Amino acid sequence: DTGVSQNPRHKITKRGQNVTFRCDPISEHNRLYWYRQTLGQGPEFLTYFQNEAQLEKSRLLSDRFSAERPKGSFSTLEIQRTEQGDSAMYLCASSLQGGWETQYFGPGTRLLVL
Amino acid sequence: QKEVEQDPGPLSVPEGAIVSLNCTYSNSAFQYFMWYRQYSRKGPELLMYTYSSGNKEDGRFTAQVDKSSKYISLFIRDSQPSDSATYLCAMKGNQGGKLIFGQGTELSVKP
Numbered sequence: 001d002t003g004v005s006q007n008p009r010h011k012i013t014k015r016g017q018n019v020t021f022r023c024d025p026i027s028e029h030n031r032l033y034w035y036r037q038t039l040g041q042g043p044e045f046l047t048y049f050q051n052e053a054q055l056e057k058s059r060l061l062s063d064r065f066s067a068e069r070p071k072g073s074f075s076t077l078e079i080q081r082t083e084q085g086d087s088a089m090y091l092c093a094s095s096l097q098g099g100w101e102t103q104y105f106g107p108g109t110r111l112l113v114l
Numbered sequence: 115q116k117e118v119e120q121d122p123g124p125l126s127v128p129e130g131a132i133v134s135l136n137c138t139y140s141n142s143a144f145q146y147f148m149w150y151r152q153y154s155r156k157g158p159e160l161l162m163y164t165y166s167s168g169n170k171e172d173g174r175f176t177a178q179v180d181k182s183s184k185y186i187s188l189f190i191r192d193s194q195p196s197d198s199a200t201y202l203c204a205m206k207g208n209q210g211g212k213l214i215f216g217q218g219t220e221l222s223v224k225p
Contacts, residue, residue, distance in 0.1 A: 033211065033213075035213075040218075041217055042202050042204075042217050043158065043215050048211060091158070097211070100146070100163055102160055104160070105150075106157050107156055107157045108155075
């Protein structure tokens with residue numbers, strides 16, 4: 001399978017714990033995006049990388065959130081001191097910069113904070 | 115007011131019906147318009163992609179963009195039960211790649 005992969009697919013944690021999610025993009029794609037989707041809503045942009053550089057961060061991305069993309073390959077999204085409001089589906093997408101720049105989404109990581 | 119508005123439905127139609135899904139937007143900088151389909155507990159899957167105004171057809175699906183009215187539509191002809199999903203409109207400008215999504219419309223096609 002050469003699509004976008006995300007791990008874990010599901011995560012249940014207690015409030016106050018830290019969690020980390022991983023995204024592996026399509027190999028030749030240089031852009032990688034993180035979105036958050038809550039029940040009954042469309043995905044909301046969090047941040048994106050071009051190669052290893054983080055080019056934009058949403059105001060939704062509080063200080064408790066940090067994302068990295070070392071060496072411009074896979075990316076991790078860490079949430080520190082989780083809150084119940086962090087419960088959502090975290091989606092990763094990748095694209096090749098330029099032209100239509102179609103974003104291909106992974107299956108998402110579903111987080112539940114108890 | 116959200117940048118992109120989409121009726122969340124749910125929308126229920128009989129098999130074979132023509133389905134019309136719509137979004138309105140407020141940001142005139144949007145140039146690229148997309149429709150994604152999302153099955154329950156899955157990631158969004160790209161269906162249609164149009165640039166600026168006009169129509170685009172792909173099989174049973176037709177996407178329309180009216181930039182003067184800031185209105186986009188997706189039509190599904192001869193709808194099938196397998197079309198049952200949430201349909202998300204998304205759009206972006208020329209600067210940067212982030213997508214702005216609508217709320218999504220939940221569609222159910224009954225056999």
